[in-house]
Amino acid sequence: MPARPPEKAGSAGSAGKLSAKRCPICGKPALEAAKPFCSDRCRDVDLNRWLSGTYAIPGKPDADEDAD
Numbered sequence: 001m002p003a004r005p006p007e008k009a010g011s012a013g014s015a016g017k018l019s020a021k022r023c024p025i026c027g028k029p030a031l032e033a034a035k036p037f038c039s040d041r042c043r044d045v046d047l048n049r050w051l052s053g054t055y056a057i058p059g060k061p062d063a064d065e066d067a068d
């Protein structure tokens with residue numbers, strides 16, 4: 001059995017390994033400069049989705065916590 005370094009879940013730092021992250025917008029391999037997107041363009045698309053309310057925010061009811 002070959003000795004293997006323990007694989008951690010999540011970011012594993014810079015161990016010389018290519019990140020297999022893919023752009024959530026178009027599915028292309030993510031670019032280091034635009035992580036986690038493949039380009040500034042896709043990052044912009046994602047941002048616009050947020051701004052236009054495409055993304056739902058679960059666990060955030062419109063309750064009046066401030067009500068006294």
Ligand SMILES: [Zn+2]
Pocket residue numbers: 023024025026027028037038039042
């Ligand atoms: Zn993309």
